[in-house]
Amino acid sequence: ETGVTQTPRHLVMGMTNKKSLKCEQHLGHNAMYWYKQSAKKPLELMFVYNFKEQTENNSVPSRFSPECPNSSHLFLHLHTLQPEDSALYLCASSQDVGLAPVKTDTQYFGPGTRLTVL
Amino acid sequence: QKEVEQNSGPLSVPEGAIASLNCTYSDRGSQSFFWYRQYSGKSPELIMSIYSNGDKEDGRFTAQLNKASQYVSLLIRDSQPSDSATYLCAVNTGAGNNRKLIWGLGTSLAVNP
Numbered sequence: 001e002t003g004v005t006q007t008p009r010h011l012v013m014g015m016t017n018k019k020s021l022k023c024e025q026h027l028g029h030n031a032m033y034w035y036k037q038s039a040k041k042p043l044e045l046m047f048v049y050n051f052k053e054q055t056e057n058n059s060v061p062s063r064f065s066p067e068c069p070n071s072s073h074l075f076l077h078l079h080t081l082q083p084e085d086s087a088l089y090l091c092a093s094s095q096d097v098g099l100a101p102v103k104t105d106t107q108y109f110g111p112g113t114r115l116t117v118l
Numbered sequence: 119q120k121e122v123e124q125n126s127g128p129l130s131v132p133e134g135a136i137a138s139l140n141c142t143y144s145d146r147g148s149q150s151f152f153w154y155r156q157y158s159g160k161s162p163e164l165i166m167s168i169y170s171n172g173d174k175e176d177g178r179f180t181a182q183l184n185k186a187s188q189y190v191s192l193l194i195r196d197s198q199p200s201d202s203a204t205y206l207c208a209v210n211t212g213a214g215n216n217r218k219l220i221w222g223l224g225t226s227l228a229v230n231p
Contacts, residue, residue, distance in 0.1 A: 042220075042221040043221040055216070064156060106150075107219060108164065109161040
């Protein structure tokens with residue numbers, strides 16, 4: 001257990017559905033991340049929140065909508081997804097972003113949500 | 119475009135041997151370097167972090183960093199079948215609020231009994 005939990009662990013949805021992924025960290029960190037992991041591709045950073053403020057949106061389509069109500073919780077709202085959005089969605093946290101020292105860059109991952117879009 | 123390169127493998131070693139995993143990166147300003155292990159169907163877990171040139175040892179794992187050559191490696195001594203996994207190299211890039219990790223594709227390691 002890394003101190004980062006994600007729900008649900010598996011999700012199957014149709015292209016017209018709306019669903020949400022939830023992430024919670026119990027590490028006292030201030031930065032949280034959403035990544036997408038697809039086969040044969042490196043981890044793709046989607047969004048970064050630092051002290052509840054979004055600091056990175058890596059050109060993610062608007063059908064993915066993040067929400068960070070506090071430093072411990074992160075959501076990813078999904079709507080009208082495409083089959084190519086099927087992937088493992090990973091949440092991670094770190095102490096913070098951008099503050100010295102660089103050891104605060106260490107990220108800890110949740111177990112992921114395996115998403116299948118039909 | 120900042121990049122992290124790894125040989126995708128698969129790297130196959132016999133049980134008890136030393137496995138050597140390599141990673142190169144393009145950003146000369148990078149300051150923190152990480153190795154993560156990812157079992158099939160699971161999420162990445164941190165194995166080692168290294169910040170200074172030279173070697174850092176933790177049990178059977180040794181990370182080696184050479185900033186001049188922009189090269190970081192991971193050695194696994196006395197490899198066990200349970201070490202069979204994909205090993206991801208991650209390197210920080212950017213500054214301030216834009217600092218983030220960029221990831222290699224990973225090297226698949228198979229340790230044969």
